[in-house]
Amino acid sequence: MSESIVKYMTKKQLKGIKFSKMKLKLPNDVESIGLYVHIPFCKIPCPYCPYNRYPWQPNKAEPYINAVKKEINLYKEMLGGITVNSLYFGGGTPTLMPEGLAEIVEHVKESFTVKGDICTEANPDDLSENTLDLLLGSGIKKLSIGVQSFDDDILRAIGRMSHGGKTAIDAIKAALAKDFDCVNIDLMFSLPTQTLSDLRNDLEISIKMEVPQITTYPLMLFPYTKMYRDVKRGRIKIPGDKMEKAMYGMIVDLLINAGYEPCSVWSFTKQGVEKYGSVEREEYIGIGAGAASRICQFTYWNTFLVDDYIKAVDKGLPIAIGSELSKKGSMAQWFMMRLYETKVNKYGFSKQFGVELDEALKWPLRMFRLFGIIKSDKNSVQVTERGMYPVHLMTKTFLSTYISRISEECMKNPWPTSFEI
Ligand code: SF4
Structure with a gap:
């Protein structure tokens, strides 16, 4: 009930x-705000993924980074030297371009006063020693690794082709050996072919490695994804609501018993650890193709297409649509x-x-x-x-x-x- x-x-x-064409409205007294930067590329896009992402084209990296820097300049002109209270890279796969992230962090630091966390999402197969050092060297102190599962069969069943279980374990160990303030891993549940014992196994591996924060979220079917169509046509079967509830209950029990505390309904942090947060910021400016901004009662979304975005920032802010609540x-x-x-x-x-x-x-x-x-x-x-x-x-x-x-x-x-x- x-x-x-x-x-x-x-x-x-x-x-x-309602969403409609809208110009940015900024209050006069903005002193500090969060910054979200979207990197919309992935090596192999996953069939269930609802986010704005495109197959990785290395030749797009430079024009994209330049466009991001131009958009940051536009906000700098409007806001002056305000404080950025958090800088977050999401995607897509930001760690496809670690040098690009370092360049953007540098540019943000030159434009504003950065006082909060600098965090990035990462894919396990990108996390070489070199990349981890580059991220840390640029000031990124919090890392979230998209593991989803350690089970190779389940990763294949969801079409997550870019890494396997062993790569994920190696990446976590490498990240934990470095000096990050927090390492989060994302695990998924309610996946095709996944049983309670598969999920238990994923959680136990994470607990054993003493991962500081574990985020678990369910597979969600978005109508515009291939996974949605495959499930609707009966080509792929996913666990029902009852099983999802049992899985969620097991996650909460297992992690709390292992000494983790919920910092959201999907994220659990080891006691005494600084949490890694992605969606909780109250007000933020979104930079990049398809990035969203939330300012006062307004939300704005940048144009989703990378080429349109790159062209648009030469003329002004690339906001495509907005809404006022x-x-x-x-x-x-x-x-x-x-x-x-x-x-x-x-x-x-x-x-x-x-x-x-x-x-x-x-x-x-x-x-x-x-x-x-x-x-x-x-x-x-x-x-x-x-x-x-x-x-x-x-x-x-x-x-x-x-x-x-x-x-x-x-x-x-x-x-x-x-x-x-
Ligand atoms: S790696 Fe992440 S962002 Fe990229 S397609 Fe897969 S789920 Fe989406």
Whole structure:
């Protein structure tokens, strides 16, 4: 019951959000903001992948990096020397071009004051000693390795052809031997052919290696992917909802018993370790093809096509589409993001929106409390153990409703005029 309510409420909150052509609106008093840089290339694109990525073409690296630097310059002209409170490279596969990342970090440091974490996503087969040293040397201190599984058969079943289990283990060991502040690994569950014991094996390998942070996320089917079509046509079978729930329960139990603490419903960090965070930043500017920015109540998406992006930055910001949320919508999305992190700071909410959380979101809070999803005290709202699975479903619904719709439209048309969730 609580599960269908959460899915229903998430969909209802997102339904009707409108996207249209929009110019960037910046508040006058920006002092610090996060920076997300998208590197949209992968050696072998995976058939389940929902992100904006294209097969790697080394000859595109230089023009792409130059375009990224031009876009950074445009923001520098508008914002002056503000503080960048986090710099995050996502993809695609950023580690395909480690020298390029170093060049971009350097450029960001020359343009702004960088005070927060510098993090990158990485593919196991890119992580040679040399690349790890290059990343560290450029100031990247947090690393997230896309392992997905250590089982070669499962990696093949999901079409993840760029690495095998042994490569992943070697990459993790090499990264752990270096001086990173945090190494996260991504594991996937609810995969074709995967059993509970396969998943247990992946988790046990990770625990044994003492990986500081483990992020586990389910396979999600996005309508514009090959995996979606294969599943719909019956060519590939994936575990059902019941099995996914059992897998998620096992992840939570196993990792908590092994001394990990949830820092989101999908990420678990060893006690005392600085966490690696990807999606939690409240406000950020997205740089690169298909990158999203979130500023106040606005979200903006850059054009998805690499060639269009490279051309567009010569004329101005490459923003293709944007949306403005109502105050209620902004509050609800903020609350969902914090629930994903398993803890909501009430003071943070009132500071952001000028109203008390208990007052502004009275009904959803009452409903969530009634179903045992959250508990709260004077200062915060926390997701209960029982609430972890419903919040996992909420996050899945958010991604498969909101992100899926935007990506589908922007992949079809690099300069869409308008659409609605
Ligand atoms: S490596 Fe990652 S970003 Fe690239 S296609 Fe596969 S899942 Fe997508």
